[in-house]
């Protein structure tokens with residue numbers, strides 16, 4: 363005689379949560395050091411701590427080597443480099459962005475010499491850290507303040523070429539100009555760099571979560587904001603349009619940025635492309651967790667692991683995170 367039981371107790375999902383071993387056996391997602399990309403600010407002029415981002419510093423090209431060594435030691439083999447130059451090196455067109463003696467180019471050559479192909483080197487390609495107005499492209503004349511899309515493309519391509527020349531594996535345009543992936547691809551191919559890939563910041567929103575980064579890179583716009591080129595946070599269909607355009611123009615991998623508040627977008631883009639997908643866990647997201655942990659409001663290792671896992675669950679292959687080396691080195695991922 364089988365005991366009667368209510369129909370609503372026929373299914374018991376808790377069986378598969380009973381022990382840590384069972385949970386591990388059926389887990390659908392994980393995050394490993396190889397999934398993480400460590401971002402670094404490189405400067406020849408102003409090394410030191412970044413206000414608002416506890417634990418994050420700007421490094422000289424030479425100083426970066428020790429950081430890369432630590433990252434490699436923790437199993438994080440991919441780095442994303444941002445250049446920081448002093449205000450007096452900035453001009454209207456961001457000329458120094460393509461300087462082969464600039465901090466990023468120097469860091470690339472040093473790192474390649476030191477670590478060979480052990481490390482994957484990606485560089486951010488954008489003018490905002492090099493322009494005196496702080497915009498990601500060159501302003502057009504005229505009453506309505508606007509950024510001149512087509513006049514910006516050759517400048518980005520120059521910058522990308524300089525990084526390719528200095529040893530980048532991938533260049534990552536973050537400016538959000540139309541057509542820049544195709545334009546940069548053509549320039550790289552024409553310059554003998556058909557082997558250098560493009561990680562496109564395809565889906566990049568005009569976000570308040572970039573605040574600490576702009577302090578770190580000295581790249582805040584002096585006039586206006588970035589809403590005429592970065593995406594409107596209200597839009598998701600548009601993300602698919604941007605992603606597919608960049609696929610068509612030859613991108614090798616796509617990024618969605620920011621990450622945490624945009625995981626629905628990540629999942630939607632994942633469903634539309636076969637390219638590797640990268641989440642950018644941005645500076646403001648890092649700062650939120652650091653400050654909340656410092657205030658005793660949450661357990662940092664657990665919160666970081668959960669946030670990174672959720673980005674993976676949403677479809678990210680790789681995650682750029684300021685927590686990358688710390689999380690991997692301190693065993694927060696396990």
Ligand code: PBG
Nearest residue numbers: 488490536571572575644645646
């Ligand atoms: C450059 C760039 C930005 C970030 C990455 N590349 C700043 C911006 O668009 O204003 C933000 C990264 C972060 O917040 O961690 N355009």
